[in-house]
Amino acid sequence: MSNSYVIGVDFGTDSVRALIVDTQTGQAVGTHVHNYVRWKKGLYCNPATSQFRQHPLDYLEGLEASIRGALANASDDVRQHVVGISIDTTGSTPGPVDETGLPLALRPDFAENPNGMFILWKDHTANAEAEEINNLAHHWDIDYTKYVGGIYSSEWFWAKMLRTIRVDEAVRQHAFSWVEHCDWISAVLTGNTNPLTLRRSRCAAGHKALWHSEFDGLPSEEFLTQLDPLLAGQRDRLYHDTYTSDQSMGNLSAEWAQKLGLSTDVVVGVGAFDAHMGAIGAEIEPYAFVRIIGTSTCDILMAPNEEIGHRLIRGICGQVDGSVAPGMLGLEAGQSAFGDVYAWFARLITGPVRELLGDEAADTMSSQLIPHLSAQAEQLPVTANDLIALDWINGRRTPDANHTLKAAITGLNLGTDAPKIFKALVEATAFGSRSIVDRFLQEGVPISKVIAIGGVAKKSPFVMQTLANVLNKPIQVASSDQACALGAAMCAAVAAGIHPTMEAAQQAMGSGFDAEYQPRPEQVATYETLYQKYLQLGAFVENKPVSSSQSIAQYAQSESL
Numbered sequence: 001m002s003n004s005y006v007i008g009v010d011f012g013t014d015s016v017r018a019l020i021v022d023t024q025t026g027q028a029v030g031t032h033v034h035n036y037v038r039w040k041k042g043l044y045c046n047p048a049t050s051q052f053r054q055h056p057l058d059y060l061e062g063l064e065a066s067i068r069g070a071l072a073n074a075s076d077d078v079r080q081h082v083v084g085i086s087i088d089t090t091g092s093t094p095g096p097v098d099e100t101g102l103p104l105a106l107r108p109d110f111a112e113n114p115n116g117m118f119i120l121w122k123d124h125t126a127n128a129e130a131e132e133i134n135n136l137a138h139h140w141d142i143d144y145t146k147y148v149g150g151i152y153s154s155e156w157f158w159a160k161m162l163r164t165i166r167v168d169e170a171v172r173q174h175a176f177s178w179v180e181h182c183d184w185i186s187a188v189l190t191g192n193t194n195p196l197t198l199r200r201s202r203c204a205a206g207h208k209a210l211w212h213s214e215f216d217g218l219p220s221e222e223f224l225t226q227l228d229p230l231l232a233g234q235r236d237r238l239y240h241d242t243y244t245s246d247q248s249m250g251n252l253s254a255e256w257a258q259k260l261g262l263s264t265d266v267v268v269g270v271g272a273f274d275a276h277m278g279a280i281g282a283e284i285e286p287y288a289f290v291r292i293i294g295t296s297t298c299d300i301l302m303a304p305n306e307e308i309g310h311r312l313i314r315g316i317c318g319q320v321d322g323s324v325a326p327g328m329l330g331l332e333a334g335q336s337a338f339g340d341v342y343a344w345f346a347r348l349i350t351g352p353v354r355e356l357l358g359d360e361a362a363d364t365m366s367s368q369l370i371p372h373l374s375a376q377a378e379q380l381p382v383t384a385n386d387l388i389a390l391d392w393i394n395g396r397r398t399p400d401a402n403h404t405l406k407a408a409i410t411g412l413n414l415g416t417d418a419p420k421i422f423k424a425l426v427e428a429t430a431f432g433s434r435s436i437v438d439r440f441l442q443e444g445v446p447i448s449k450v451i452a453i454g455g456v457a458k459k460s461p462f463v464m465q466t467l468a469n470v471l472n473k474p475i476q477v478a479s480s481d482q483a484c485a486l487g488a489a490m491c492a493a494v495a496a497g498i499h500p501t502m503e504a505a506q507q508a509m510g511s512g513f514d515a516e517y518q519p520r521p522e523q524v525a526t527y528e529t530l531y532q533k534y535l536q537l538g539a540f541v542e543n544k545p546v547s548s549s550q551s552i553a554q555y556a557q558s559e560s561l
């Protein structure tokens with residue numbers, strides 16, 4: 001019998017990649033990356049107001065280019081034996097659609113309107129709406145936020161939808177329903193984008209749209225209309241049932257089969273978020289803590305349903321039955337900026353260079369800057385009096401989402417140079433990670449091991465070693481450069497019936513680990529001291545009482561300030 005192949009497609013923040021994988025060996029036999037054209041030009045975005053929108057054409061072009069590109073470097077035999085495709089995307093990245101499921105921005109009258117596009121996960125324009133949702137939910141007879149850590153975030157579905165229909169009357173009138181990116185793009189492949197019948201992802205619905213079986217699905221019509229009468233009728237135009245990623249969404253449509261040169265027998269799996277499929281690709285097992293470390297971090301832990309039961313985990317981004325694998329509770333957390341903190345610092349340095357010396361000089365500098373600063377920062381001693389920074393440059397996702405928070409750096413003097421600041425920023429991202437790990441442990445969720453995937457995990461031994469020292473835990477890095485796409489491929493193999501379970505797909509197709517960072521005992525104790533200072537600085541910036549014995553006044557007078 002000839003081999004069969006599956007395609008995993010991973011829509012990241014900047015680009016989409018397709019990976020073709022042998023279902024029996026896990027061998028990657030073709031891959032291609034496509035950068036979003038409009039996004040790269042910064043269109044429809046305004047970082048100063050945290051507005052980040054993506055045009056659906058970037059996704060459609062990327063879907064076709066990435067899959068065709070991956071197939072172009074595989075053999076004809078591979079093409080003939082593709083049996084499944086699954087897709088992961090960022091999230092919550094919802095967009096408004098008409099009755100046919102067409103995103104409004106694909107209609108000529110909305111083609112340039114950012115409110116008719118997909119609202120990227122990191123768009124924080126809906127902070128006020130998130131706050132309103134929290135206030136209402138916390139005083140309603142059911143607290144609808146209870147399975148999402150007790151706090152609704154402006155990064156999520158309802159806040160984004162509510163803000164958009166409030167500020168844009170044209171969108172309000174023409175948006176029949178709303179879809180998450182992962183649901184829409186999977187639906188496109190099947191040819192059925194009808195918002196009332198396309199299969200919606202359990203992962204997206206449970207983590208971002210307050211869907212739970214205990215609530216009989218989404219929050220009640222009464223709750224939604226109390227939140228804003230503009231939401232009247234919306235619940236019925238969304239969905240009641242949700243589907244896990246081992247299930248099929250449908251078959252490849254004739255149109256897309258022809259575009260891609262594949263058969264209509266190809267099964268399209270139900271979509272999910274990048275981090276959740278990435279966790280599958282990274283061979284997640286119960287109580288392993290998988291960190292997808294890139295622009296932001298997304299942390300995924302999976303536990304048997306019966307072991308967590310109805311225990312509520314405070315301050316995380318949700319606990320959802322089946323969001324990673326069926327029968328398991330998927331728990332999500334993360335940081336709204338990780339590599340983005342370093343990217344911000346690099347832009348700060350290269351911005352004036354670009355203006356004064358031109359693009360060529362700035363581009364050359366930009367490509368070398370983070371590795372250069374990392375090499376210098378690595379040589380610096382770690383002492384209890386080092387600079388302290390907060391990682392909240394894009395707000396705080398976990399623990400306890402608050403996207404109005406800002407970052408800070410303390411301890412600057414005339415001797416402070418770029419490597420010292422860079423080191424403090426790397427440590428800040430590690431301290432943010434530590435506060436997430438501590439929250440899981442405080443809530444009684446054990447962590448058996450830490451696994452890392454994503455661009456930063458692969459590219460920066462300095463960051464990963466710092467993280468291991470700060471967490472005081474070993475960190476394994478998955479071998480695959482494209483663990484999210486690999487996870488999507490594993491899901492496709494299950495949806496297509498090649499493997500009976502996610503676990504079986506992981507066993508057959510997993511590619512293991514290629515690095516392990518061990519904490520260095522000589523730095524662990526110093527990092528514990530610095531972490532306490534990070535917590536104190538955070539409390540000060542957040543205007544919260546300081547729980548430690550050391551007051552802010554004492555802290556401000558300490559040598560580090």
Ligand SMILES: Nc1ncnc2c1ncn2[C@@H]1O[C@H](COP(=O)(O)OP(=O)(O)O)[C@@H](O)[C@H]1O
Nearest residue numbers: 012013294295339340342343370454455459460
């Ligand atoms: N050598 C490096 N060391 C640390 N961070 C890096 C390095 N190179 C790139 N980065 C960071 O990696 C992030 C991109 O991560 P990646 O996983 O490739 O993308 P995404 O998160 O969009 O999927 C950027 O924020 C960038 O600042």
Ligand SMILES: O=C(CO)[C@H](O)[C@H](O)COP(=O)(O)O
Nearest residue numbers: 013090091273294295296298
């Ligand atoms: O929250 C998410 C998933 O649940 C986002 O999709 C994720 O954080 C996007 O990240 P990146 O661009 O860093 O891969």
